[in-house]
Amino acid sequence: MWARVAVAGVTGVLLVGGCAADRELADRDSIRQFEVSAWDPSDAHPCDLVSDPTARELRILDQEGSGSAQSDANCFYTNRVDASVDVRVETHEERDAVAGVIEAAFSGREGQTYVHVEGYPGVTTQFPDSCNLSVAVSDDHSVYVQVSADEACERAVEVARVVVAHASAG
Structure with missing residues (x-):
């Protein structure tokens, strides 16, 4: 059974299936609850x-x-x-990467929006002419993309999709 969760911002609608749908998006705290494979981005240099x-x-x-x-x-x-x-690439030892992204995305702070990048949870923080995007790719790792450009958050998500696709291919 599929549940639809409206997502504000650049991503449209996120479809969530299976057991993950039993838990509200704002209450998730593990990458397992997003039905994606956890990966360690520190295995490669970000330039790769x-x-x-x-x-x-x-x-x-x-x-x-x-x-x-x-x-x-x-x-x-x-x-x-x-x-x-x-x-x-960020490694989280003190705080779970997923919990940090979810907390920030649903904090109600102005300029922060939940996004998903190929199923991985993320949060954008928009500023004039720039955007920061943090995407949890495991409970211990996240990929951070900072963009200064027009349509910065859209471009940040586009770059993060490339990073995730690279990880999926390798």
Whole structure:
């Protein structure tokens, strides 16, 4: 049996099936409750999660540029005109990644919206001309995408979808 849950923002409607539908979206606290496979994004450097050719297709990297490792946990992309993107992998030890995303998404704070990225729970925080997106991909890991550009939250979700697709393919 499928339950429909309306989701505000860029994603439309999220379909949730099986046992996960028995628990309200705002009450979920484990990646198992989203019927997706947990994965550890720290197995690869963030610059490997979004290849340079893909970053060019997304218009977040100029033709001569490449993703720039800023640390072991993040990669920076810029098209030098109107977009910059930071992709970061976060490991959560003190607080569960899913619970943190869900709490933020349903806190009622202005500018925060629940989104799902290929089934994974996320929250966008929108600012003028920028957006932060955190997507829980396991109980211990999240992918963080920070975008400065027009339609920043839509672009952040688009980048996160590429990251999730990369993980699914590998």
